[in-house]
Amino acid sequence: MTDWKVPLSDIDLGAAEIEAVTEVINRRWLTMGPKTEEFEQEFAHHHHAKHAVAVSSCTAALHLSYLALGLSPGDEVIMPSITFVATANAAVVCGATPIFADILSEDEPTIDPDHVESLITSRSRAIVVVHYGGYSSRMKEIMRVAEKHSLSVLEDCAHAPGVRYDDRHLGTLGATGCFSFFSNKNLSTGEGGMVTTQDDEIAEHVRSLRSHGMTSGTWKRHNERPQDYDVSEAGWNYRIDEIRAAMGLVQLAKLERANARRAELVARYRNRLNGIEEVRVAFDKYVGESAFHILPLVARDRATRLEIVVALTEARVQTSHHYSPVHLFQLYREQFGYKSGMLPRTESFASRQVTLPLYPGMKDDDVDFVTEVILDELQGKAGRSSRVGTAP
Numbered sequence: 001m002t003d004w005k006v007p008l009s010d011i012d013l014g015a016a017e018i019e020a021v022t023e024v025i026n027r028r029w030l031t032m033g034p035k036t037e038e039f040e041q042e043f044a045h046h047h048h049a050k051h052a053v054a055v056s057s058c059t060a061a062l063h064l065s066y067l068a069l070g071l072s073p074g075d076e077v078i079m080p081s082i083t084f085v086a087t088a089n090a091a092v093v094c095g096a097t098p099i100f101a102d103i104l105s106e107d108e109p110t111i112d113p114d115h116v117e118s119l120i121t122s123r124s125r126a127i128v129v130v131h132y133g134g135y136s137s138r139m140k141e142i143m144r145v146a147e148k149h150s151l152s153v154l155e156d157c158a159h160a161p162g163v164r165y166d167d168r169h170l171g172t173l174g175a176t177g178c179f180s181f182f183s184n185k186n187l188s189t190g191e192g193g194m195v196t197t198q199d200d201e202i203a204e205h206v207r208s209l210r211s212h213g214m215t216s217g218t219w220k221r222h223n224e225r226p227q228d229y230d231v232s233e234a235g236w237n238y239r240i241d242e243i244r245a246a247m248g249l250v251q252l253a254k255l256e257r258a259n260a261r262r263a264e265l266v267a268r269y270r271n272r273l274n275g276i277e278e279v280r281v282a283f284d285k286y287v288g289e290s291a292f293h294i295l296p297l298v299a300r301d302r303a304t305r306l307e308i309v310v311a312l313t314e315a316r317v318q319t320s321h322h323y324s325p326v327h328l329f330q331l332y333r334e335q336f337g338y339k340s341g342m343l344p345r346t347e348s349f350a351s352r353q354v355t356l357p358l359y360p361g362m363k364d365d366d367v368d369f370v371t372e373v374i375l376d377e378l379q380g381k382a383g384r385s386s387r388v389g390t391a392p
């Protein structure tokens with residue numbers, strides 16, 4: 001593994017998580033039980049959600065949400081292509097057809113509600129929004145389009161835990177919200193996920209499908225009089241376990257402060273890069289809360305992007321790319337006939353986007369170092385004239 005001077009992200013785990021996990025091990029009940037219930041209740045409370053159902057990943061959360069919405073072969077699901085492939089894959093395994101809508105702009109790379117509406121057909125069943133980078137999609141417009149055409153909305157909240165939107169939270173506006181606790185996410189348990197919903201039936205259905213479609217869980221059978229269970233439909237084992245739930249509780253308690261620290265770092269990045277015409281930080285004019293999951297930089301052109309990536313890598317700063325557009329992956333080209341050129345704004349954004357380091361433990365000096373490398377590289381080529389603003 002490369003020894004990065006500034007890594008892309010870093011987990012914030014310490015004594016509290018170790019203590020919580022040790023307690024579970026000492027209590028000797030490992031699979032889904034009381035800690036998981038506590039985690040679900042706390043998570044629901046924190047997001048003002050009626051229900052929260054913990055699962056093994058966000059991919060599982062998406063899959064179970066699609067099933068709970070009744071997605072079946074032939075159905076179309078409209079979603080952005082700027083997302084992690086799981087958003088689309090989980091619909092494909094249900095036999096559905098992903099219909100990709102373009103993003104609004106390079107400054108607001110979330111799904112374009114007008115383009116969504118233009119893609120609706122008699123086969124459309126659902127609209128999926130991805131709150132990219134932790135920034136809300138245009139939920140008011142999306143909900144209006146969905147209501148008008150009687151479609152369900154599903155929120156991929158993998159980047160957006162703990163984000164208020166008006167008097168609600170992201171994840172409680174659509175039929176379900178799907179959260180990820182993968183290692184590099186804002187709230188991390190290694191692997192894990194959560195489905196939030198305001199709908200009692202969906203919650204019950206997801207709970208059942210999470211554990212083989214069984215009518216009673218292991219913990220219940222362990223504690224109550226021996227009883228038989230019934231199986232109402234074929235489900236999966238998408239359960240989380242007590243060790244992860246215990247970590248999740250500690251991480252949830254840290255979330256607000258961690259997101260606030262991310263906000264400070266993003267403000268510093270914006271300030272340092274302000275006025276540099278070759279690059280811009282996305283969501284420049286965004287109003288509202290964000291979980292600031294990643295720092296998406298957009299270069300003027302493909303060559304400038306490459307130049308920045310090379311300079312940062314040489315300076316041992318780790319970068320990433322969010323994302324390779326899903327519609328251009330082989331599966332999506334071959335099975336669904338997508339081609340490059342179909343989503344111009346998405347493709348242009350993806351060809352110029354680079355993700356810079358961002359994590360709560362990052363130091364102000366780290367931001368200064370990263371931005372200096374970028375400024376030196378751009379100025380080395382173009383001269384000082386390209387620098388309009390002066391960083392404090």
Ligand SMILES: *Cc1c(COP(=O)(O)O)cnc(C)c1O
Pocket residue numbers: 056057058059060083084086087130156158159179180181182191192193
């Ligand atoms: C990480 C991620 C997922 C998948 O989450 P897992 O918990 O790894 O399954 C889905 N959608 C988006 C946008 C993601 O970033």
